Structures are given as C-alpha cells and as structure tokens.
Amino acid sequence: MPMTPAAHYAPLWKRLLAGLYDLFPLVALWMIATALWMPFSHGQARLQQEPLQSLYRLTLIGVTVAYYAWSWHRGGATIGMRAWRLRVQTEAGALLSFRAASGRFAFGLVALACAGIGLGWALFDRKRRMWHDLWPGTVVVVIAAKK
Numbered sequence: 001m002p003m004t005p006a007a008h009y010a011p012l013w014k015r016l017l018a019g020l021y022d023l024f025p026l027v028a029l030w031m032i033a034t035a036l037w038m039p040f041s042h043g044q045a046r047l048q049q050e051p052l053q054s055l056y057r058l059t060l061i062g063v064t065v066a067y068y069a070w071s072w073h074r075g076g077a078t079i080g081m082r083a084w085r086l087r088v089q090t091e092a093g094a095l096l097s098f099r100a101a102s103g104r105f106a107f108g109l110v111a112l113a114c115a116g117i118g119l120g121w122a123l124f125d126r127k128r129r130m131w132h133d134l135w136p137g138t139v140v141v142v143i144a145a146k147k
Contacts, residue, residue, distance in 0.1 A: 009128040010086050010140040012120070021080030022067075029063050065105055072101040085143045090136075100136040107132035 037056050038044070071078040076087040076095050088104070089095060096104065111118020111131035118131030127139050 008142055010084075010142050011128060012122045014084050014086060014142070015122065015130075015140055016119075018078070018080035018084045018086055021083050022078045023080075025079050026064060026067055029067055030060055033059050033063050065102060068105045068108075069098055069101040072096050072104065073098045081140075085145065086140055087143050088133075088138050088140050091139055096136060096138060100138070104132050104136045104138060107135050 034056075037052075037059065040052055041048070068078060071081075072088050073096055075082075076089055081087065090100075107118075108130070111121070114131075122128045122130045127133075129139060133139060
C-alpha cells in the first residue's frame with residue numbers, strides 16, 4: 001500500500017504503545033519456546049548447564065527476531081501495530097525485504113540500548129523516524145480507518 005496524501009507519519013506515542021502491545025504475543029511465543037526446552041531441563045523453566053543455557057537464550061532471541069522481521073516483511077505490521085493502525089514501509093510505500101526487516105530489528109536494539117535516544121529521535125525527525133528507520137529507509141505511517 002503506497003503512502004497516499006491521506007496517510008501521515010505515526011507519532012512517537014502511538015509507536016510506543018504499539019510496542020507495548022507487542023509484548024503480549026511476544027511473551028506467549030517465549031512461553032512456547034520455553035515449554036519446548038523443558039524436556040532438556042528436567043521440567044525446570046531454567047536451564048542450568050552452560051551450553052544448553054546459551055542455546056536457550058539464542059532460541060528466545062531468534063523467536064523475537066522472527067516475530068518482528070516476519071511481521072514487518074509479510075504484512076508491514078506486528079500485532080501491536082495493527083491494533084494502532086500503523087504500518088512500516090519503505091519510503092516508496094513497499095513492504096520490507098526480510099533482510100531489511102531483520103536489520104531494522106537489530107538497529108532497533110541499538111536505538112533502545114542508547115538510553116532510548118534512538119527512539120526519541122522521532123521527536124526531532126520531520127518524518128518521525130527512529131534510528132532503526134534511517135538505515136533501511138523506512139517510515140511508519142498511520143493507516144486511514146476504513147469507512
């Protein structure tokens with residue numbers, strides 16, 4: 001869906017609330033991944049042995065990356081973004097490639113790790129982009145309500 005004159009860039013507060021909503025499906029996915037690891041930890045939710053503990057953490061990271069990258073690549077929005085009628089797209093209005101979506105996620109971690117400065121960047125950018133929107137050339141737009 002190309003950006004039309006009726007569409008506009010998403011404000012920071014909507015983007016942050018969408019991110020908060022995304023914690024719910026993400027926690028559910030983490031719980032499923034943890035349940036799959038439980039046979040290796042004798043029914044414990046926490047693995048004690050080091051090689052397995054590292055693999056478990058990598059699994060949770062992989063699930064997180066897959067959730068965001070797949071959502072952005074396939075439909076332009078995560079579940080939280082859909083609730084707030086937001087969509088991430090290239091500046092030309094196209095969906096992201098999986099590579100660009102994965103890179104956007106990685107840069108999002110950097111933006112968050114810098115005390116949130118990379119997220120607050122949207123307050124100063126005329127297109128309301130955060131740091132992780134700059135590298136892949138993406139924008140987050142508000143989708144007009146259907147009439």
